Amino acid sequence: MPTTTSTDRIAVLGLGYVGLPLTLALARAGFDVLGYDIHPPMIEALCAGHDPNGEISDEKVAATTARFSHDADDLAERTAFIIAVPTPITDAKAPDLGPVLGACASIAPHLRAGALVILESTVYPGVTEEICGPALAAGSGLLAGTQIKLAYSPERVNPGDAEHSMENVIKIIAAQDAETLDRVEAIYAPVVKAGLHRASSIATAEAAKVIENTQRDLNIALVNEFSLIFARLGLDTLEVLEAAGTKWNFLPFKPGLVGGHCIGVDPYYLTYRAEQLGYHPEVILAGRRINDAMGSHVAQTLIKAMLKKNIGVRGARVLVMGYTFKENCADTRNTRVADIVAELGDYAVSAEVYDPWVGAERLRSEHGVTAVEDPQPGAYDAIIVAVSHAEFVALGSEAIRTFGKDGAVLYDIKGIFGKSGSDLRL
Structure with missing residues (x-):
């Protein structure tokens, strides 16, 4: 793996399934990196060389040069901040940006002119620049877009999947200007062996991320509806799918439960934004109703x-x-x-x-x-x-x-x- 030539001192906020692997990978690439999480038990476990999520071996955690902290004061003197916190939904199926805004509040007092803030969490188009930017500016007294540089690089972590690790999957990067995008590339290029895709804008990258799992959600909803129909016909759904799968372009989706932090959540971020714009997304919400039932x-x-x-x-x-x-x-x-x-x-x-x-x-x-x-x-x-x-x-x-x-x-x-x-x- 190439060693970084970037001089950024990085803080990764949120040490779950996304943030911890990223923190360790950046450290292996030679970065001065701090892993930050607001949960003291998480930090205590990591400092003792153990990943509470069970995704990374104790040997790798213990061997890292990364530091871990739950003290926001340790974010001082960092020049680049990567936000990798959850983006759940409320009971009303609306986006809950509380963790993202909480991360921005932790960062803001420690921002200096020229600071780079990269969001990795799944959001709807516009969140990075229209919500995070103003929050960071209000908390720091700096101007977002000029004194604070914003970027977006959506995570593609798949828990329990060693094959499609962060290093082995192409990563999208986007920023407010070409110079900042080059800076973002210098951070991720030493880490992501599969390569980087430079999106034309932050909103494009945000939209790309949110439709990745929406597409999968709808495909599963379709075969779930097949299952509901075939049950009434007395047919075995998996046998039907096996037969249909002999056609070269039939997609190999199977019925099942759709949960987790991505497929069952991300579509609601897109539908929320669509409804803000006066459009009611019928197909996406129909798929969600089927899968949730x-x-x-x-x-x-x-x-x-x-x-x-x-x-x-x-x-x-x-x-x-x-x-x-x-x-x-x-x-x-x-x-x-x-x-x-x-x-x-x-x-x-x-x-x-x-x-x-x-x-x-x-x-x-x-x-x-x-x-x-x-x-x-x-x-x-x-x-x-x-x-x-x-x-x-x-x-x-x-x-x-x-x-x-x-x-x-x-x-x-x-x-x-x-x-x-x-x-x-x-």
Whole structure:
């Protein structure tokens, strides 16, 4: 990896799945970099050489030259600031820019003329220049665009995916002027081996990021709707998709739950901005409604299958295997498995969650669900394999069935065991 020639002293704000890998990569490239996070336990763990997210090995964390801090005073004397904080949505499905504005408030007192601020968080077009810029200017007394240089470079991190790491995926960069864009390139070029794409404007880069996951959301919504239709026709959706997939240009999407910090959230940033402009985006919101309803559909389908087998529903015990938003990671943000658990509760079913990537104590304390460390053999009236963790794949359907009573229903949401390996699948 090339060594940097940039003289910027960098601070990365937000040390989650995006910020921490970036911090370590910048340090490996030779930058003087500070990783900043407002959560003291996170900083304490990193200073002890451990990533609480479980994405980066203790050896790599311990070996880094990067420093970590939760003290905003340590942001002084930094010349470039990279904001990599979450951009969630509210209960009303509106963008929550609180973390971004909080990061701007932390930065602003320490800005000096010529400072560079790069936003990596997913936002709608206009946020960097129309919201972050004025916030930074108000907090620092400097002029955004002249004394403070703004840039945008959207993250493309995929938790649990070692193949598509930050270094191996082309990265978009954009800035307010050509000189600043060159400066941004000097920061990222030593880190991103796959190369950089220089967008024509910050708004273009913001729009590109927000449609990446919106497109994927709609493709999954389409096959989820196929699944809803085929269930009424008595057809196996995955068999239909397999047959259709023999055509050279058929896209290989599968039905499933759509959660996490990207696909289930980003479309609402675009639709919010569209509605600000007086346009109601019908297709995008229709896709969101379909995907957000799939958890309830799974629970209702299971209840019907139990009733057909004369399994009493009220007080029944159901084992839900997996709670994270995707396989092989510990990220539970916006997990739609929560919808399954909630819907089962409405039917007076006792749902017990098992997820080796999260742990029972965290599931209980952070999510308020009934959780088990080890499922009890022969205890459950039904089992839902909600997430295709490698541990579940390795167990296989026969071993998983031993957790159930005789005749228990096995619902393999992801279709990992084949048609004969389960009673139900999407």
